[in-house]
Amino acid sequence: MLNFSRTKIFVILAVVLFGFMAALPNVLTPQAIDSLPDWMPKDQITLGLDLQGGTYMLLEVDLDAVIQQRYDILVDDVRNTLNENRIRALSPTSDGSSVIVKINHDEDFERAFELLEDLSQPITNSILAISKSDIEVEDMGGNTIRVTLTPEGIAQRSENAVDQSLEVVRRRIDELGTKEPTVQKQGSNRILVQVPGANVDPDMLKTTGALTFHMRDYTVDQSMLERGRVPPRSVIFDYPNDPEGIGRMAVLRRPIVTGDNLTDAQPGFDQQTNVPLVRITFDRQGAVRFADATSKNVGKEFAIVLDNEIISAPVIREAIMGGQAQISGSFTIESAKELSALLRAGSLPAPLTLEDQRSVGPDLGADSVAAGKMAAIIGFVAVMVFIILSYGRFGLAANLALIINMVLIAGALSLLGATLTLPGIAGIVLTIGMAVDANVLVFERIREEIKLGNPPMAAVSNGYSRAMTTILDANITTLIAAIIMFQYGTGPVRGFAVTLSIGIITSVFSAVILTRLMLSVWLKSRRPKTIKV
Amino acid sequence: MLLKLVPEDTKIRFLHYRKVAMVVSLILMVASAGLFFARGLNLGIDFAGGIMLHIGHEQAIDIGDVRSALLDLELGDISVQEFGLPEEVLIRIEGQGSVEADKIAKASAKAALEGILGEVDYLREEAVGAKVSGELVINGILAVVFAVMAVLVYIWFRFEWHFGVGAVVALIHDVVLTIGLFALTRLEFNLSIIAAILTIVGYSLNDTVVVYDRIRENLRKFRKMEITDLLDLSINQTLSRTVMTSLTTLIALFSLFIFGGEVIRGFTAAMIWGVFVGTYSSVYIASPILIYLKLERTDMSLEGTGGGPPT
Numbered sequence: 001m002l003n004f005s006r007t008k009i010f011v012i013l014a015v016v017l018f019g020f021m022a023a024l025p026n027v028l029t030p031q032a033i034d035s036l037p038d039w040m041p042k043d044q045i046t047l048g049l050d051l052q053g054g055t056y057m058l059l060e061v062d063l064d065a066v067i068q069q070r071y072d073i074l075v076d077d078v079r080n081t082l083n084e085n086r087i088r089a090l091s092p093t094s095d096g097s098s099v100i101v102k103i104n105h106d107e108d109f110e111r112a113f114e115l116l117e118d119l120s121q122p123i124t125n126s127i128l129a130i131s132k133s134d135i136e137v138e139d140m141g142g143n144t145i146r147v148t149l150t151p152e153g154i155a156q157r158s159e160n161a162v163d164q165s166l167e168v169v170r171r172r173i174d175e176l177g178t179k180e181p182t183v184q185k186q187g188s189n190r191i192l193v194q195v196p197g198a199n200v201d202p203d204m205l206k207t208t209g210a211l212t213f214h215m216r217d218y219t220v221d222q223s224m225l226e227r228g229r230v231p232p233r234s235v236i237f238d239y240p241n242d243p244e245g246i247g248r249m250a251v252l253r254r255p256i257v258t259g260d261n262l263t264d265a266q267p268g269f270d271q272q273t274n275v276p277l278v279r280i281t282f283d284r285q286g287a288v289r290f291a292d293a294t295s296k297n298v299g300k301e302f303a304i305v306l307d308n309e310i311i312s313a314p315v316i317r318e319a320i321m322g323g324q325a326q327i328s329g330s331f332t333i334e335s336a337k338e339l340s341a342l343l344r345a346g347s348l349p350a351p352l353t354l355e356d357q358r359s360v361g362p363d364l365g366a367d368s369v370a371a372g373k374m375a376a377i378i379g380f381v382a383v384m385v386f387i388i389l390s391y392g393r394f395g396l397a398a399n400l401a402l403i404i405n406m407v408l409i410a411g412a413l414s415l416l417g418a419t420l421t422l423p424g425i426a427g428i429v430l431t432i433g434m435a436v437d438a439n440v441l442v443f444e445r446i447r448e449e450i451k452l453g454n455p456p457m458a459a460v461s462n463g464y465s466r467a468m469t470t471i472l473d474a475n476i477t478t479l480i481a482a483i484i485m486f487q488y489g490t491g492p493v494r495g496f497a498v499t500l501s502i503g504i505i506t507s508v509f510s511a512v513i514l515t516r517l518m519l520s521v522w523l524k525s526r527r528p529k530t531i532k533v
Numbered sequence: 534m535l536l537k538l539v540p541e542d543t544k545i546r547f548l549h550y551r552k553v554a555m556v557v558s559l560i561l562m563v564a565s566a567g568l569f570f571a572r573g574l575n576l577g578i579d580f581a582g583g584i585m586l587h588i589g590h591e592q593a594i595d596i597g598d599v600r601s602a603l604l605d606l607e608l609g610d611i612s613v614q615e616f617g618l619p620e621e622v623l624i625r626i627e628g629q630g631s632v633e634a635d636k637i638a639k640a641s642a643k644a645a646l647e648g649i650l651g652e653v654d655y656l657r658e659e660a661v662g663a664k665v666s667g668e669l670v671i672n673g674i675l676a677v678v679f680a681v682m683a684v685l686v687y688i689w690f691r692f693e694w695h696f697g698v699g700a701v702v703a704l705i706h707d708v709v710l711t712i713g714l715f716a717l718t719r720l721e722f723n724l725s726i727i728a729a730i731l732t733i734v735g736y737s738l739n740d741t742v743v744v745y746d747r748i749r750e751n752l753r754k755f756r757k758m759e760i761t762d763l764l765d766l767s768i769n770q771t772l773s774r775t776v777m778t779s780l781t782t783l784i785a786l787f788s789l790f791i792f793g794g795e796v797i798r799g800f801t802a803a804m805i806w807g808v809f810v811g812t813y814s815s816v817y818i819a820s821p822i823l824i825y826l827k828l829e830r831t832d833m834s835l836e837g838t839g840g841g842p843p844t
Contacts, residue, residue: 050796058665202636354632355662364587364656364796371794379788383781389536390777423725426797429789430732430804433782434739440777441743448770451541470746473691477742478735480687481680485731488676490669493728500732532535 002461002520012517015509016404022411045413047196048421048495051369053362054196059169059205061189062351066161067096067154069350074099074135074147077119087112098148100140109143116145123152158189161349166191169205169352171345176200190355197362202354204338208307210347211259214251215293216301216313225250237303239310241330249310251303256293261286265343267336270328276336277328280343287323295319304329306339372425379429380406387436391443394533397518398439398511405435405503405510412502421495431503437474438511441467446533456531457523464516471512479504538780539773547768547816548761548824554817558706565713574715577723578659580673582628582666584639587657590650593619602645608638617795621656632662673727677708680734692745695826700741703819707737707810714806720799729803736782737811740775741819747771748823752830760828764820779812 004012022041025033033042049056071094078092078101087108092101103112120133134153138146149157162185169191170183178198186192193205217234225248230236235253242249264281282290293302294316303313304327311329331339384402387395409428413420446463454462479501486497523531578585588594599622600613610627624646629638639660646653661669681704689697711730715722747767755763783805790801 060664353662354636354660356660356665358659359655359657361654361656363589363654368794368796371792375789375791375793378792379785382784382788386536386781386784390538392535422794422797423728423800426789426793426800426804429785429793430782433785434736434778436781437739437774437778440774440781444771444774444777447541447773470743473742473746474739477684477687477738480683481731481735481738484676484680484683485728488672488679489728490672490724493724496725496728496732500735 002457002464002516002523004517004520009517012513016408016514019404019408019411019506022415023407026410026414041415043414043417045410046417046419047365047369048419048424049194049196049358049365050360050422051365051372051420052196053360053365054194054198055200055359056357057193057200057202057205057354058186058356059165059191059193059202059352060355061158061162061165061191062353063158063161063189066157066350067149070149070153070157071096071099074119074149078116078147081115081119082112085111085115087115098146101145101147103143103145106143109145113137113139113145116147119147123156162189162191164349165352168209168346168348169193172205172341173200175341175345191352199359199361202357204342206352206354207342208348208351209259209342209345210307211262211343212255212305213257213290213293214253214255214303214305215297216303217250217252218300220250222246237305237308237310239303239313241312242310249303249313251305251310255305256302257282257286257289259343259347261289262343265340267333267340268326270326275328276331276333277326278331278336278340278343279324279326282323282325284323287321290323290325291319291321295321368422372422372429376425376429376432380432383432383436387439391439392532393522394439394443394446394515394519394531397515397522398436398443400518401439401510401514402432402435404514405431405506408506408510409499409502412506413499416498416502418498418502419495420499423493423496424499427496427499427503431500431507434478435503435507435511438467438471438508439515441470441474442512442515443533446531450531450533456528459531460519460523464512468512471508475504475508537773539776543769543772544765545769545772546765548765548821551817551821551824555821558814558818561713562706562709565709565716568713568716572716572719574712574722575719577721578625578628578661578666579724580666580670580722582661582663584626584628584635584642585657585659586624586626586639586642586646586655587616587621588624588646588650589621589654589656591620591652594622594650596622598649599624599646602649603642606638606641606645608642617798621795628661628663628666632660635660635662669724673724676727677730677734680731681705681708684734684738688742688745692749693828695823695828696745696749698826699819699822700738700745702822703741703814704734704737706814706818707733707807710810711803711807714803718802720802723799725797725800726803729800729807732804733807733811736807737814740778740811740815743774744768744771744815744820748820756830760824764823768816768820775812775815779808782808 025042025044036042075092075094078099082089082101088104089112090102090104092099103109117137120135120137122131123134124131132150132152134150134156136148136150140146166183166185173181173183173193173195176195176198178195181193181195184192217230220230220234224230225236225246228236230250233253234250236248236250239247239249261282262280263283266279268277268279269275270277298316298318301313301315303310305311311327384399387398391398409431442463445467446459449459449462482497482501482504486494486501489497596613596615600611603611603613603624603626608626608629612625614623615621616623624642626638626642629635639658681701684704685697685701688700708730711733715726744767747770748764751763751767758766786801786805786808790798790805793801
């Protein structure tokens, strides 16, 4: 067990050297890191939000709403298709899980059925190379047709909605301009947002941000508004800043333009009154539609609706041709800025709910880092003193290995881009205590071997080989626990599992291989007659 | 002269006291289960859902004032406790049924705090919805169950089934007593405690495996020895290592407990307890169980891994 080939020694030293290089950036200033040659690793250990402060949010995309919206659109599609083809039918209805329509005349049924089947869109599964329809059209008897979304159709809509939401949330976070935010998908319908160093208002992410422009419906009078009775083509929105004091307004359901037609939104001031407002720019399609609508409706009001609430309803004084418009409401400079950012990032395809929110102030994070460091150093020194007292020269080798072990952990954490959390620091401190275990096992075995009368070389060699199975069994079982922790853990627990796993691997390396190399070099150069363990 | 905490060649008859130890363990386990069912755990918001505010202030905070100000808001169950320093307080408010309601409750709680304290430093704020907390509970339980099962399989594979069962019973003992500690002390039981329990599982196992390894080796070496004597011999032979490792781990953990800050104190408390319980269980649960399971030498194949030839 004490003979090392040159190659082996080279590999061991290379691992140690590489560990030192990987750990190096953590003790350098940013300038010094920049000046490192390209081949050197430059990553530092990332501190978790609990250590550097920041906000953690878990948002869930409301997939039921996505499916609901899809059925609402499907109802419109069915109605429009039948109308366009002059097929008379009872108005189609949706119960949230299917669309039902009854065709009036028997002779139209066949044609209607085929037309509705044409509404389907194929979903191609690129892996299985098969194509499925997103809807299923069924004959329910009695001239009734039922249209339902297939599981594939639902899955695709849901996935699209989650991906789009992720994109929008990412853009909104980017608008904040904070350092290294992370926005990632978690599970099938959740979005995990982590913003270091900043306290983020979740409302900023949850707002749908759907902007639409609608013409006012002048056929609806105040009594109809109060009773909430409006024709099907119209819809009532709340209007909190209504100058007429009613607080609600009926508008045509079909929007002139929507936020999807925006290319830019910027806060600004009204040139005459100096009141804050938001300037928006439409894309070509939006500009044409807006010009068309405004030129036809001079003198009438249109409503600017954000998330089902009217911000303002200005009167069209003249046709607006340039594709630029401004939204004035009762904005402050701040709220005009916020709305601009919201509009630039686009609207969410579905509502988001906040499921989990944690924020840590930067002071507490810094305190935790300081306390963790302090605990690690004190624990480290105390363990080393104890080891020297117990094992003398052998303890020295174990301590040297322990120091190298710490460097290797730091190097591995930096290279893997793992996040160091507060429980992670605890994991490292625990590793200090447990790393010694492998050496203790070996040293106790060596003591036994010496007692049996073996000469130093044989005693040390046997000590290592006898202890080996125990060391492996003991560490593999702990590693199993750590891996399961990683699998089922979230946030801080995962951070702990990562450092614990890394610690187990590096400590077996340093405590078994490194100390053995050190002792082998010492024994071979000095050839002591007796050894004290 | 080197420090030797355990004298050489100890011949302590550990298993002589196994009946007493078993009875004590059983009583402690039943008491833990009883406490758990009768009083329950002081669940943190990770598992219970709700709102947590960790606040700091320039002067010492009067907990009574904070509590009465918050009680006036009628937000249901609230808890207010000092957190490490008199200037820091940890407030927990029951979940309000919906995430929106939680948000409003948090805002009103903040307003009330600022009303009595003036400027408040919000060190930590957490709001966990019922859905997520439910999942965290399930994942936490799954993690512990899977870890124990994976370990059972590993030990079974490496040793004999007797050892696997012995190790798992020892682990269940450790986990139950740890939960009992939390039910008794009312320390907050949160996500990081699950990590602590899993680490205790790992540590206790580590310890058990070391003793088992020696038992396996001795079973091959001393083919005529009485099983109880053989277990005692194995425990005595590994005693020095057991004490050394427990001590170094405890040194590191106590350093963390004392200097590591209030946030991880519950976590380190669990770990320290776990080291004691885990060490005890390797000697008094995992080993005697082999006797009760009637481990025979015929169960041990002479070949097999580890141990090496008898010397």
